[in-house]
Amino acid sequence: MTAFLSRLSHITFHVPTGMGLVSDLVDKFRFHLFAERVTSRARQLALRKGAAVFLVNESDGEFLYDVSPLHPVSTASNVCFEVQDVPSVSQRLQERGCPLAIPPTNVTDSGGSVTYCVVRSVVGNISHTLLDCSRYRGAFLPGFRATGDVPEGPWDPAEATHFDHITYACSRGSTRAVLDWYQHCFGFQRFIMNRQEDLAEGYRIHGHGVGLRLTAMRYGKGSEPRLVDDWKFVLAESLPEPGKNQVDTFLEQHGGAGIQHVGLYTTDIVSTAQALAQAGMQFVEPPKAYYSEPGKAEEIRAAGQDPCLLSQHGILLDAELVGDGEGDGRGSRPRQRRYLMQIFTKPIFPEETFFLELIERRGATGFGEGNIRALWKSVQRQQGQFQEAGCKEPPKTAQGTGELCAAASGWIWGARDHQSPLPLRCQDHY
Numbered sequence: 001m002t003a004f005l006s007r008l009s010h011i012t013f014h015v016p017t018g019m020g021l022v023s024d025l026v027d028k029f030r031f032h033l034f035a036e037r038v039t040s041r042a043r044q045l046a047l048r049k050g051a052a053v054f055l056v057n058e059s060d061g062e063f064l065y066d067v068s069p070l071h072p073v074s075t076a077s078n079v080c081f082e083v084q085d086v087p088s089v090s091q092r093l094q095e096r097g098c099p100l101a102i103p104p105t106n107v108t109d110s111g112g113s114v115t116y117c118v119v120r121s122v123v124g125n126i127s128h129t130l131l132d133c134s135r136y137r138g139a140f141l142p143g144f145r146a147t148g149d150v151p152e153g154p155w156d157p158a159e160a161t162h163f164d165h166i167t168y169a170c171s172r173g174s175t176r177a178v179l180d181w182y183q184h185c186f187g188f189q190r191f192i193m194n195r196q197e198d199l200a201e202g203y204r205i206h207g208h209g210v211g212l213r214l215t216a217m218r219y220g221k222g223s224e225p226r227l228v229d230d231w232k233f234v235l236a237e238s239l240p241e242p243g244k245n246q247v248d249t250f251l252e253q254h255g256g257a258g259i260q261h262v263g264l265y266t267t268d269i270v271s272t273a274q275a276l277a278q279a280g281m282q283f284v285e286p287p288k289a290y291y292s293e294p295g296k297a298e299e300i301r302a303a304g305q306d307p308c309l310l311s312q313h314g315i316l317l318d319a320e321l322v323g324d325g326e327g328d329g330r331g332s333r334p335r336q337r338r339y340l341m342q343i344f345t346k347p348i349f350p351e352e353t354f355f356l357e358l359i360e361r362r363g364a365t366g367f368g369e370g371n372i373r374a375l376w377k378s379v380q381r382q383q384g385q386f387q388e389a390g391c392k393e394p395p396k397t398a399q400g401t402g403e404l405c406a407a408a409s410g411w412i413w414g415a416r417d418h419q420s421p422l423p424l425r426c427q428d429h430y
């Protein structure tokens with residue numbers, strides 16, 4: 001199949017006016033507001049950080065380049081791609097049974113013209129806008145006016161550079177149909193995230209209260225052209241297990257499937273997390289027990305990182321061992337450690353739905369699957385220690401939500417501003 005998506009253009013949010021999302025993205029996540037379209041019926045604001053662009057649509061007005069999802073809560077609901085030829089792409093999509101919400105449409109201003117169409121996906125409220133911008137030279141899209149200059153590179157190492165992945169919270173049993181749709185309509189291919197993953201079943205984390213199936217897709221197969229930055233879609237589906245996990249919580253509070261989080265790539269997660277925390281971004285804090293799980297500190301040190309530093313910032317590390325250390329006739333294949341580090345923000349809306357992630361990759365291509373298991377184990381261990389200490393209930397924060405309460409309510413990780421029930425100093429641990 002010929003590749004026809006050229007690149008990921010942007011991700012669109014729909015929020016009520018006065019939600020504060022734009023000021024949070026600017027003040028706390030250091031995005032730059034670079035273009036806006038303001039009419040009596042709509043406010044659309046475009047923000048950029050490196051190659052990552054968010055479009056924030058406020059109120060349920062008349063938007064350009066998207067359908068209004070009329071969603072009851074704030075939501076990220078459109079992943080917008082650049083394509084080369086909108087009429088032929090939209091015809092091909094229709095032939096494949098994909099419903100068009102907006103047929104090919106031209107918009108023009110003094111900077112040139114853009115053709116776009118919008119297709120509804122099979123996942124919850126998610127749509128895809130397909131844009132041909134080859135005849136446009138303005139700041140963003142026709143109808144928008146530039147609001148300021150965005151600093152050009154070289155990038156500050158404390159800045160995220162681009163989208164790494166987009167994770168969907170999918171309803172139970174829907175993964176296969178979602179994969180098939182994206183393959184059939186757009187040519188996405190399954191991306192195997194690690195060696196333990198089953199081709200048919202995806203990567204399953206199952207048992208002891210965690211039930212999650214993770215499956216990933218990337219654009220184009222084998223040697224076919226990739227999208228710029230080679231970002232991936234991750235499908236997260238909850239599996240039947242007692243208790244709720246983040247995906248169940250998302251589906252319940254969002255009112256159905258949708259974009260659960262977006263991973264932003266950084267080359268220096270410690271500096272980025274520190275800069276954003278200073279700017280007021282709130283990150284979730286892993287239970288302290290995560291860093292003292294048997295083998296975790298060693299895993300972190302073997303990767304050349306400092307467990308104490310990662311713990312101070314709430315950064316998680318997930319390592320993969322590659323190679324078997326055996327000779328293969330042509331020389332030995334040393335065991336290598338590829339790893340990634342990640343940190344999650346608290347949900348950015350009043351509901352426990354959408355959040356952002358920072359991710360730094362050192363050779364690892366997965367999505368921190370090992371961390372989900374490790375976090376759950378550490379929550380359980382900490383809960384056990386807490387009960388052994390003779391306490392009936394986990395302590396509450398000022399907001400009334402304790403770390404373990406948060407875990408029990410389906411939000412796996414505790415809040416960063418929460419006092420650990422087992423305060424431990426770094427030197428006690430490592």
Ligand SMILES: O=C(O)C(=O)Cc1ccc(O)cc1
Nearest residue numbers: 167234236246247263367368
């Ligand atoms: O770690 C990631 O970035 C993932 O995408 C995996 C994932 C999926 C769902 C969750 O609720 C938490 C983590």
